[in-house]
Amino acid sequence: MTQYVEVLSNKTALIDRSVALIVEKIQGAIAQRGTCTIALSGGSTPKPIYEAIAGHDLPWDNLHVFWGDERYVAPDHPDSNQRMAREAWLDRVPFPPENLHPMPSQGQDPESDAQAYDQHLQAFFGLESGQFPQFDIMLLGMGDDGHTASLFPQTEALEVCDRSVTVGNKDGDPRITLTVPVLNLSRTIIFAVAGENKQAALAQVFAPEGDEATYPSRLIQPVDGEIYWLLDAAAGAEVTPSSTSAE
Numbered sequence: 300m301t302q303y304v305e306v307l308s309n310k311t312a313l314i315d316r317s318v319a320l321i322v323e324k325i326q327g328a329i330a331q332r333g334t335c336t337i338a339l340s341g342g343s344t345p346k347p348i349y350e351a352i353a354g355h356d357l358p359w360d361n362l363h364v365f366w367g368d369e370r371y372v373a374p375d376h377p378d379s380n381q382r383m384a385r386e387a388w389l390d391r392v393p394f395p396p397e398n399l400h401p402m403p404s405q406g407q408d409p410e411s412d413a414q415a416y417d418q419h420l421q422a423f424f425g426l427e428s429g430q431f432p433q434f435d436i437m438l439l440g441m442g443d444d445g446h447t448a449s450l451f452p453q454t455e456a457l458e459v460c461d462r463s464v465t466v467g468n469k470d471g472d473p474r475i476t477l478t479v480p481v482l483n484l485s486r487t488i489i490f491a492v493a494g495e496n497k498q499a500a501l502a503q504v505f506a507p508e509g510d511e512a513t514y515p516s517r518l519i520q521p522v523d524g525e526i527y528w529l530l531d532a533a534a535g536a537e538v539t540p541s542s543t544s545a546e
Contacts, residue, residue: 301525303542304505306535310493313344313531317491318351320527321436324487328435329361337436338367338477338485340448341380344440344493349388359394363423367437368449368467368476369402371409379404402464402475409466409473416475417464431463437485441492445500445514448482449474452513479518488519488526497534505538 307313321337328335339345370378381401389399400419403412424432439447449467450456459465459478467474482488492501503514511517519526530538 300521300523301543302528303525304528304530304535304538304540306530306532306538306540308532310344310531310533313491313493313529314347314351317348317489317529318355320489320529321348321352321438322355322357324436324489325357325362328486329358332435334361334363335435336363336365336432338365338434338438339380339384340367340438340440340491341370341383342440344491345438346383346387348491349384353388353391357392359392359398362394363398363400364389364394365400365420365434366402367439367482368474369404371404371412371473371475373405374401404475409475413464413466413475414462417462420463429461431481431484434481434485435487437482437488439482439488439490439516439519441490441497441500441504441516443494443496443500445504445516447490447516447519449476450479450515450518452515457512457515457518482519483521484524485521486524488521488524490516490519490526490528492528492534493531495533495536497530498537501530501534501538 307316325335366380369380372378374381402416406412420432441447444452451469454468456465456467460480463481465478467476503509504516509517
């Protein structure tokens with residue numbers, strides 16, 4: 300994999316860099332393959348990123364939008380990742396409705412909904428049983444506990460490697476989440492991390508040795524792709540910017 304670690308001067312610079320990189324990768328994927336698949340993250344940091352992307356003139360017909368995880372709430376719920384992305388970006392540009400692929404989250408059975416999204420991915424990407432989808436762009440954040448997507452510390456979801464979608468668990472509340480193998484198969488992974496409260500977890504994530512079950516973001520190591528860690532100065536105060544390649 301190829302890893303880039305960038306520490307930006309402040310959150311505004313982090314947002315600007317994230318937008319520029321995402322737009323570049325969208326355009327590159329469409330130029331190379333005629334289409335681009337992107338999985339979105341939730342949380343507070345991505346919202347201004349999505350708002351800025353909405354101001355760009357991109358070939359929306361060629362962009363397919365998925366989600367890396369979703370809270371198990373209705374799409375119009377204030378906590379919905381889908382709602383946030385729609386309000387900030389997706390409903391502000393002329394996306395074909397069939398190009399948006401939200402996770403089902405308003406039923407009564409998270410396991411069944413996770414399986415349904417797994418089957419949707421299999422059909423969209425034309426996969427056979429046992430194969431995982433390869434996204435062009437995977438957007439991720441990281442919590443102060445080191446979690447990413449809905450892969451929380453010491454939870455069963457971390458160990459799921461035989462399917463693309465599973466149920467995550469946040470203090471007893473179910474989430475729908477892509478699994479570690481899917482995240483790691485992405486062509487480009489972009490972490491956008493802001494805030495001083497992320498310093499301790501980042502130190503563990505970047506440590507030469509550590510506990511993946513306690514700090515799940517350590518598990519995110521793309522198979523053949525590239526990973527960008529974009530940090531604001533508050534989050535990355537103890538991190539050394541770098542660019543490294545590894546087999």
